[in-house]
Amino acid sequence: MKHLxxxxxxxxxxxxGLATPASAGQASGAPASCYKYSDGSGYxxxxxxxxxNAVGSSYAQFLAYPTTLLxxxxxxxxxxxxxxxxxxxxxxxxxxxxxxxxxxxxxxxxFEIDWDSGGTCNYFVTGTRSDYLP
Amino acid sequence: MKSFLAISLLVNVAVxxxxxxxxxxxxxxxxxxAKIAPAALASVVDVRVDxxxxxxxxxxxxxxESASSLRSxxxxxxxxxxSAVAPGEPALAPEPAPRTPEQLEAAASGQLKxxxxxxxxxxxxxxxxxxxxxxxxxAAEDQLQLRRQLVVAINSGKLDIPDPELxx
Numbered sequence: 001m002k003h004l005x006x007x008x009x010x011x012x013x014x015x016x017g018l019a020t021p022a023s024a025g026q027a028s029g030a031p032a033s034c035y036k037y038s039d040g041s042g043y044x045x046x047x048x049x050x051x052x053n054a055v056g057s058s059y060a061q062f063l064a065y066p067t068t069l070l071x072x073x074x075x076x077x078x079x080x081x082x083x084x085x086x087x088x089x090x091x092x093x094x095x096x097x098x099x100x101x102x103x104x105x106x107x108x109x110x111f112e113i114d115w116d117s118g119g120t121c122n123y124f125v126t127g128t129r130s131d132y133l134p
Numbered sequence: 135m136k137s138f139l140a141i142s143l144l145v146n147v148a149v150x151x152x153x154x155x156x157x158x159x160x161x162x163x164x165x166x167x168a169k170i171a172p173a174a175l176a177s178v179v180d181v182r183v184d185x186x187x188x189x190x191x192x193x194x195x196x197x198x199e200s201a202s203s204l205r206s207x208x209x210x211x212x213x214x215x216x217s218a219v220a221p222g223e224p225a226l227a228p229e230p231a232p233r234t235p236e237q238l239e240a241a242a243s244g245q246l247k248x249x250x251x252x253x254x255x256x257x258x259x260x261x262x263x264x265x266x267x268x269x270x271x272x273a274a275e276d277q278l279q280l281r282r283q284l285v286v287a288i289n290s291g292k293l294d295i296p297d298p299e300l301x302x
Binding site: 036040041042057059061063065069071073075078079080081082083084086115118119120 | 289
């Protein structure tokens with residue numbers, strides 16, 4: 001009888017364990033990643049929620065300084081990443097970034113920010129996906 | 135219906151025969167082609183001569199028109215002196231306004247502070263506070279340069295910012 005109770009308890013715990021997601025507390029599909037190439041260029045992509053819940057002290061930050069200076073600072077795991085861009089008239093990519101920079105602040109909006117070997121942000125895209133929602 | 139088909143067949147045969155005859159005829163008369171060629175060439179030469187004459191007449195007319203336009207057009211304003219930039223090269227960017235003494239001092243101090251931070255490999259809260267204050271007093275171009283150096287230091291692994299609060 002004792003064995004049956006123990007087996008039943010074990011089976012119950014197993015069922016509960018399987019029902020609980022392994023990544024409890026993290027939104028389903030919330031991505032976050034950064035990569036750096038050997039020449040210093042690289043990219044970060046994901047959502048704010050993804051970076052918040054990612055490993056280590058990960059974060060993503062978009063800053064807009066006076067005189068149209070944009071800067072991105074990110075950290076994934078134990079590595080920091082960054083890029084900047086001084087925007088002037090005629091800089092179509094920069095103007096695009098200025099207009100869409102705030103969109104990345106939404107927790108479940110996907111963003112990708114790329115930079116060249118000199119640290120200049122040269123690509124920025126934002127979007128939404130249904131599977132990024134919590 | 136049958137008569138229609140027969141007629142159409144006859145017509146097709148006749149057309150085919152004429153076509154074959156024409157090809158056969160041309161191939162059997164190469165001399166005729168050779169006789170035609172010089173005449174054709176001569177006509178081409180004549181056309182070329184005509185074109186040359188036409189070009190000369192057009193050039194003469196254009197020069198006459200430009201001379202008359204020069205006489206009638208108002209005197210153009212003096213063109214600015216040519217710059218040192220060679221043709222095809224982008225124009226030189228306008229020089230930034232001269233820095234004030236405060237801006238110069240802020241740029242120098244900010245550079246020194248950033249170098250110290252990079253040597254350490256990380257920011258401390260007082261470093262961040264100081265660099266933020268200095269950058270606000272810098273000229274825009276110097277702020278940009280400071281950010282560039284900061285970004286390069288981060289991406290090259292020389293500087294780590296584990297806490298976003300420490301970002302200047």
